[in-house]
Amino acid sequence: MSKPLLELKNVEAWYGESHVLHGVNMHVSEGEMICILGRNGMGKTTTLRTIMGNLRKRTGEITFAGHDLMTTPLHRVAHTGLGFVPEERGIFATLSVEENLMLPPVVAEGGMPLREIYDLFPNLEERRNSPGTKLSGGEQQMLAMARILRTGARCILLDEPTEGLAPVIIQRIGEVLVALKKRGMTVVLVEQNFRFAAQVADRFYLMDHGQMTAEFPVSELAAQMGMLNRELGV
Amino acid sequence: MTYATPQADGTRVVLSARGLGKDFAGFTAVNNVNIDLHHAQIHALIGPNGAGKTTVFNLLTKFLQPTRGEITLLGQDITNMKPDRVARMGMVRSFQISAVFPHLTVLENLRVALQRPNGLATQFWKSLSSLQTLDPRADELIAELGLSPWRDRRAADLSYGRKRVLEIATTLALDPKVLLLDEPMAGMGREDVAMVADIIRNVAKTRAVLMVEHNLSVVADICHHVTVLQRGEIIAEGDYATVSQDARVRTAYMGVEA
Amino acid sequence: MSHGAAHSAGPDEGVVALHPKAPTIRLVIIGLLILGLIFAPWFAYPVFVMKLMCFALFASAFNLLLGYTGLLSFGHAAFFGGAAYFTAHSAKVWGFTPELALLTGMAGAALIGLVIGMIALRRTGIYFTMITLALSQMFFFFCLQSPFTHGEDGIQSVPRGHLFGVIDLAPTMNMYYFVFAVVMLGLLVIWRFVNSPFGMILKSIRENENRAISLGYSVISYKLGAFVMSAALAGLAGGLKSLVFQSATLTDVSWQMSGEVVLMTLLGGIATLTGPFFGAGIVVTLQNYLATSSFPVTILTGLVFMVCVLIFRRGLIGEFYASKLGQKLGYRTET
Amino acid sequence: EASNGSVKIGILNDQSGVYADFGGKFSYEAARMAAEDFGGKVLGVPVEVVTADHQNKADIASSIARKWYDTEGVDAIMELTSSSVGLAVQALSKEAKKITINTGAATTELTGAQCSPYGFHWAYDTHALATGVGGALVQEGGDSWYFLTADYAFGYSLEEQTSKFVNENGGKVLGSVRHPLATTDYSSFLLQAQASGAKVVGMANAGMDTQNAIKQAAEFGITAAGQKIAALLFTLAEVNGIGLEAAQGLNLVESFYWNRDDESREFGKRFFERTGAMPNMIHAGTYSAVLSYLKAIEAAGTDETEAVAKKLHELPVSDVFARNGKVLPNGRMITDVYLMEVKKPGESDTPWDYYTVKATIPGETAFLSMEASGCTPAN
Amino acid sequence: MTMIFGIPIQAFMGQLLLGLINGSFYALLSLGLAVIFGLLRVINFAHGAQYMLGAFAALLLLQSGGVSYWVALALSPLIVGIVAAFVERTMLARLYKLDHLYGLLFTFGLALVIEGTFRYFFGASGKPYPAPAALTGVVNLGFMVLPIYRGWVVVASLVICLAVWALIEKTRLGATLRAATENPVLVQNFGINVPLLLTLTYALGAGLAAVAGVLAAPVYQVSPLMGTQIIIVVFAVVVVGGMGSIMGAIVTGYLLGIAEGLTKVFYPEASNIVIFVIMAIVLILRPAGLFGKDV
Numbered sequence A: 001m002s003k004p005l006l007e008l009k010n011v012e013a014w015y016g017e018s019h020v021l022h023g024v025n026m027h028v029s030e031g032e033m034i035c036i037l038g039r040n041g042m043g044k045t046t047t048l049r050t051i052m053g054n055l056r057k058r059t060g061e062i063t064f065a066g067h068d069l070m071t072t073p074l075h076r077v078a079h080t081g082l083g084f085v086p087e088e089r090g091i092f093a094t095l096s097v098e099e100n101l102m103l104p105p106v107v108a109e110g111g112m113p114l115r116e117i118y119d120l121f122p123n124l125e126e127r128r129n130s131p132g133t134k135l136s137g138g139e140q141q142m143l144a145m146a147r148i149l150r151t152g153a154r155c156i157l158l159d160e161p162t163e164g165l166a167p168v169i170i171q172r173i174g175e176v177l178v179a180l181k182k183r184g185m186t187v188v189l190v191e192q193n194f195r196f197a198a199q200v201a202d203r204f205y206l207m208d209h210g211q212m213t214a215e216f217p218v219s220e221l222a223a224q225m226g227m228l229n230r231e232l233g234v
Numbered sequence B: 001m002t003y004a005t006p007q008a009d010g011t012r013v014v015l016s017a018r019g020l021g022k023d024f025a026g027f028t029a030v031n032n033v034n035i036d037l038h039h040a041q042i043h044a045l046i047g048p049n050g051a052g053k054t055t056v057f058n059l060l061t062k063f064l065q066p067t068r069g070e071i072t073l074l075g076q077d078i079t080n081m082k083p084d085r086v087a088r089m090g091m092v093r094s095f096q097i098s099a100v101f102p103h104l105t106v107l108e109n110l111r112v113a114l115q116r117p118n119g120l121a122t123q124f125w126k127s128l129s130s131l132q133t134l135d136p137r138a139d140e141l142i143a144e145l146g147l148s149p150w151r152d153r154r155a156a157d158l159s160y161g162r163k164r165v166l167e168i169a170t171t172l173a174l175d176p177k178v179l180l181l182d183e184p185m186a187g188m189g190r191e192d193v194a195m196v197a198d199i200i201r202n203v204a205k206t207r208a209v210l211m212v213e214h215n216l217s218v219v220a221d222i223c224h225h226v227t228v229l230q231r232g233e234i235i236a237e238g239d240y241a242t243v244s245q246d247a248r249v250r251t252a253y254m255g256v257e258a
Numbered sequence C: 001m002s003h004g005a006a007h008s009a010g011p012d013e014g015v016v017a018l019h020p021k022a023p024t025i026r027l028v029i030i031g032l033l034i035l036g037l038i039f040a041p042w043f044a045y046p047v048f049v050m051k052l053m054c055f056a057l058f059a060s061a062f063n064l065l066l067g068y069t070g071l072l073s074f075g076h077a078a079f080f081g082g083a084a085y086f087t088a089h090s091a092k093v094w095g096f097t098p099e100l101a102l103l104t105g106m107a108g109a110a111l112i113g114l115v116i117g118m119i120a121l122r123r124t125g126i127y128f129t130m131i132t133l134a135l136s137q138m139f140f141f142f143c144l145q146s147p148f149t150h151g152e153d154g155i156q157s158v159p160r161g162h163l164f165g166v167i168d169l170a171p172t173m174n175m176y177y178f179v180f181a182v183v184m185l186g187l188l189v190i191w192r193f194v195n196s197p198f199g200m201i202l203k204s205i206r207e208n209e210n211r212a213i214s215l216g217y218s219v220i221s222y223k224l225g226a227f228v229m230s231a232a233l234a235g236l237a238g239g240l241k242s243l244v245f246q247s248a249t250l251t252d253v254s255w256q257m258s259g260e261v262v263l264m265t266l267l268g269g270i271a272t273l274t275g276p277f278f279g280a281g282i283v284v285t286l287q288n289y290l291a292t293s294s295f296p297v298t299i300l301t302g303l304v305f306m307v308c309v310l311i312f313r314r315g316l317i318g319e320f321y322a323s324k325l326g327q328k329l330g331y332r333t334e335t
Numbered sequence D: 001e002a003s004n005g006s007v008k009i010g011i012l013n014d015q016s017g018v019y020a021d022f023g024g025k026f027s028y029e030a031a032r033m034a035a036e037d038f039g040g041k042v043l044g045v046p047v048e049v050v051t052a053d054h055q056n057k058a059d060i061a062s063s064i065a066r067k068w069y070d071t072e073g074v075d076a077i078m079e080l081t082s083s084s085v086g087l088a089v090q091a092l093s094k095e096a097k098k099i100t101i102n103t104g105a106a107t108t109e110l111t112g113a114q115c116s117p118y119g120f121h122w123a124y125d126t127h128a129l130a131t132g133v134g135g136a137l138v139q140e141g142g143d144s145w146y147f148l149t150a151d152y153a154f155g156y157s158l159e160e161q162t163s164k165f166v167n168e169n170g171g172k173v174l175g176s177v178r179h180p181l182a183t184t185d186y187s188s189f190l191l192q193a194q195a196s197g198a199k200v201v202g203m204a205n206a207g208m209d210t211q212n213a214i215k216q217a218a219e220f221g222i223t224a225a226g227q228k229i230a231a232l233l234f235t236l237a238e239v240n241g242i243g244l245e246a247a248q249g250l251n252l253v254e255s256f257y258w259n260r261d262d263e264s265r266e267f268g269k270r271f272f273e274r275t276g277a278m279p280n281m282i283h284a285g286t287y288s289a290v291l292s293y294l295k296a297i298e299a300a301g302t303d304e305t306e307a308v309a310k311k312l313h314e315l316p317v318s319d320v321f322a323r324n325g326k327v328l329p330n331g332r333m334i335t336d337v338y339l340m341e342v343k344k345p346g347e348s349d350t351p352w353d354y355y356t357v358k359a360t361i362p363g364e365t366a367f368l369s370m371e372a373s374g375c376t377p378a379n
Numbered sequence E: 001m002t003m004i005f006g007i008p009i010q011a012f013m014g015q016l017l018l019g020l021i022n023g024s025f026y027a028l029l030s031l032g033l034a035v036i037f038g039l040l041r042v043i044n045f046a047h048g049a050q051y052m053l054g055a056f057a058a059l060l061l062l063q064s065g066g067v068s069y070w071v072a073l074a075l076s077p078l079i080v081g082i083v084a085a086f087v088e089r090t091m092l093a094r095l096y097k098l099d100h101l102y103g104l105l106f107t108f109g110l111a112l113v114i115e116g117t118f119r120y121f122f123g124a125s126g127k128p129y130p131a132p133a134a135l136t137g138v139v140n141l142g143f144m145v146l147p148i149y150r151g152w153v154v155v156a157s158l159v160i161c162l163a164v165w166a167l168i169e170k171t172r173l174g175a176t177l178r179a180a181t182e183n184p185v186l187v188q189n190f191g192i193n194v195p196l197l198l199t200l201t202y203a204l205g206a207g208l209a210a211v212a213g214v215l216a217a218p219v220y221q222v223s224p225l226m227g228t229q230i231i232i233v234v235f236a237v238v239v240v241g242g243m244g245s246i247m248g249a250i251v252t253g254y255l256l257g258i259a260e261g262l263t264k265v266f267y268p269e270a271s272n273i274v275i276f277v278i279m280a281i282v283l284i285l286r287p288a289g290l291f292g293k294d295v
């Protein structure tokens, strides 16, 4: 196996005094889509936030495309080619939809042009001049993803992109993810919606109390169902 | 699974909206929506994200002023009323993003809800202990919704699901005639969903309920009547069985796989 | 004040066990404070303590609004100074007895409060603050030009008169206990107001306005009620001060006075009952002390403001409440 | 003999607010000079001078005054800049039976309706300013007037009193405009004044208001076009503040000028050494007040209030500030005041040499007589 | 002579122009205030003090180094901006995550400190500052005699206001800044150095106040109190314009300057409160202000 694009070695992280990540090991190869599963509060979101550098109190090794993220300043992380779609979506109320969309600076070639984005999410085009948070929940989720696609990030971290969405939208997002993967995009997906994840991911991590307790490719999914049922109650 | 059928016989209409519409700066979020809520029935409002469900709620409860149309509550025209007036008339809503008073305890949250109907709201000369008269009723509701272990905890300390339950409890405390619930089950664990579904079914025996819900099994389970909204307009209506067979609903909302 | 706090509060925030006798201890603390004030004239300068009490009442009235409804008014000088003028005028020109003069001042302040409140409460947050500032500035110019205030000269030599036409308030001790009684009464009203069914609704409005509306509360009326109440009590404090010092002047209506009351409240602790007392004490002492030192008062006041905002955001009493000891005694902090 | 081992004089004024440059800390310096010049002792006990900044707040002034009297053994309070403070402290001192000598406030109320047997008023008042400017300037030929009046009691009374003298001396008031306190831009009012065609534009305001108005008058070429500016309350310190460029040709009244004679020059020099500024009438007045107070104690042989007040009323005032002063029964000290004109930048040869004295107004004319003052001795 | 509202049209024109000049200062100051409020959500109570600092910087540069007006016009905003940046970095920045009221209270204290310090060292009455030689003198416009310097003030303020408006609204900078106020961490995650941006913004706002200060120096007395007097009025201007609206602040600044100017003719006693009266009326009719979005 070639050197992974994103690699975490023995990463620990804290929120103030509370120790949340207890030695996370994880690797993602270029063009791969992995999914982190786990019950509420196990540290999935925290893992993504730690990669992005939002938690400053952290130890271990995080490398991405040859960059040592442990020493990269917060505002430089994106320039290494990482895109982040946070759990709470992070749509800006004081910005119009289009301004939201145009906000993140383009960090590399190969981002999706605006036209394509609007074709993918027609709702956004229609509402492009209204304030970002006046969109419905689902529309906001689309906006949050669309925003990152524009920047040319090589790898995107998605935190529960399907939460609160209508089935039809979930399906659309699934299609988008598959399309992205075809273009060589690397995706780290955090999902509660197991059924959705199963359709798109190549490989799975199971997270429990701040550690990765299991790892298996999609091909072993059927074999792991029993374990997952126990762990996640799906 | 029980598919409750709407009673075709003349049940009482408590809330009726005619030709409801709302424009936001040139954008039409809701258009020509007609809704009738019947006494003792659960009515579901479903539709894709951004279809206008929350907006319809805001219009009905007067948190937003409709651009078009009129609303009648219990025979009275409320089209130009203030939201607190409407609430006092007996139509109470919950919010999509959970709405509790975070720094008050569960009990206090319920007391606040009970104060007004019991005429204990404007008395600035009375002591707080005068509110203890509300406790029996509050405790009754707390017990009914399984919140007893958290009675004296601050609402902020509850889990998301519990907060939703608490919100429903405060809503019920007002003993409303019409209940509007915006995604009451969102973010709840399995057992909670079942419990809340039971509660809703129960309270609906004596009042009208309108709820927005993405959880279709719940809709199928407890709702007598379903209205499907898309792009601000009604595309289908009827009981769940009918609606879920509708081709437009299947493509617009459920996706083909559903 | 900050709603953001609600979300950061984790489920098992370090809860300190309550001291078994906490309520009694709290009562004892309050009792000691009251006793201290009763005997204060024997070891402190009475006029100074009277001034302190007037400002403490003013700050408490202000706190009623800021601490319990989350509204920061930057125009409370209008009520304080306005009432000072009304009280002084009615006592001096109309010959009202002190209690009637005070009531006149209060009523006047309440009326101004009603007008300002009706306009300012249409907005919230910082907008509300700016509007109260601007409106009180209008009132300042009104006072400057209106003949009855005597402009720069102010109303001077205001008679303290006879309480109920009987007790002569000219002797310092009589005045002292009158002020003491009125301030205690004022604080009691505030305490009752905050801890009443009405106060409960105010609190819930501060926590979640939309939810309160959906429960059928007419939010604007409640806010207005609190605003007028706060204005009236600030007026009581202002009127009282004009009797103590026997004068009413423009300083009491200026926007700097509005700033001072914010400082007192902040310094003592927002949303605490005794905080404003300590805040007022510190500010008044500083002003008096610095008057005879060569250090400019404004600079120090400004520094205190900055340090307070940057470091002791909870204020003196607020920090105490939030400390282990405070928690043991069962004090609750809101912010 | 002195009651408690020392004679203590308090200088209470604004040292950090808008009037800080008026008297300010330098008044304290002037008072100390007087105490030293007197010999540092009276009746065998030391003379002490204390000071406090009332921050322009009447209540702070009142509390300090009470505290001084009650706990710190202060015998008399002086300076007391600003009307509200002056009136408040005088009223309080009347009750406390203590002497106040006001040198900083302008209002005639102090020796009028609100007069006190223990209250004295030195240096100047609105009446003196009004006669000085109004009367004397009309006689100089400035017979048509237009007023820029600050829109509050102080401004009205200045305008009203000045108008009276203008009219009495055969002049005419063509109009006036009332501007709000603390206006920054006066161009609009100045244009109106200019349009009126009046020969004199009278500034019935004070402090920053006057400074800005005068500066802008220069900017709009009002003086250059031939109109005269008369400031009704303006002192040397403020002329120094706006500079001769803007102030040239300005008419104003002070009851003291350091460059008047050798004695005043010598005093000015000593004052300058201590403060870095030449004294204005408030500083010199405060000096005179302290000196007179100490002389009165000496003459009375006690520092007991009644006796000292009696002596203060009786004794003539003769020092560097007032050469022929006397005190009326209402506490008003009357002395000559001077109508000044501010020199052009080229005419001034020594630093702080700003004025030419254009007229001397005798004390009897400058100040209200006892009868006219409205003070009833029983009061 | 043609009359308008009972006064000659000439005089009326003159007053209109004077109002516009006055409005230039309002516009510049409220612009700075709106920039800081709109982007940092801080009510900058120290704005008046920064305006005063700008004027004093020019004065001190002149007195100590003989620095000319034109150089001071560039240098003193820079100095004030740097000082402001320092304050923002070390203190103000720590308050962003709290309720906005704390920013207001902090800058209120800051204003007291700055003004108190200057009053302590320079006295209350201040010093004059000469207009630059090139701009002294007057021009006769026919309807009035206009000091050339005042004409310059109008031109300079218009140019600066438009430039700043364009910088913020016509570039992506504005959107980025607004986003950064809402969720700084996320914006950093997008690769933008937010703390630096906020510091620069505060410095820009303070620098604008300083520019106004330098422009005002030759017109008004350079005094420690000059800021206190004007700042409350400017607050009202910003509220009327719609808080946070950049264009609103500019336009309202000029409009209210004119309104005030005309009041000085027709009802001078009210000229100081006319802005507050207008504010009250506007707020009753349009709570969000003339240009504000309903928040």
Ligand SMILES: Nc1ncnc2c1ncn2[C@@H]1O[C@H](COP(=O)(O)OP(=O)(O)OP(=O)(O)O)[C@@H](O)[C@H]1O
Pocket (backbone or CB within 6 Å): A015, A018, A020, A038, A039, A040, A041, A042, A043, A044, A045, A046, A047, A087, A192, C010
């Ligand atoms: N800002 C914070 N401060 C302190 N603790 C936090 C914070 N955010 C999260 N935590 C705690 O860290 C742990 C991990 O949280 P995290 O958000 O990573 O969980 P998650 O796996 O993403 O859960 P979910 O599925 O609910 O999103 C939890 O126990 C949570 O309570």
Ligand SMILES: Nc1ncnc2c1ncn2[C@@H]1O[C@H](COP(=O)(O)OP(=O)(O)OP(=O)(O)O)[C@@H](O)[C@H]1O
Pocket (backbone or CB within 6 Å): A127, A130, A134, A135, A136, A137, A138, A139, B024, B029, B047, B048, B049, B050, B051, B052, B053, B054, B055, B056, B096
């Ligand atoms: N105040 C507003 N201003 C402008 N547009 C708005 C406003 N409120 C809602 N909208 C728009 O109206 C449409 C309907 O929104 P609404 O919140 O009612 O959707 P919804 O059906 O509740 O969706 P979801 O299931 O995602 O909650 C959306 O496109 C939204 O962007």
Ligand SMILES: [Mg+2]
Pocket (backbone or CB within 6 Å): A044, A045, A046, A087, A159
């Ligand atoms: Mg998560």
Ligand SMILES: [Mg+2]
Pocket (backbone or CB within 6 Å): A136, A137, B053, B054, B055, B096
């Ligand atoms: Mg919704």
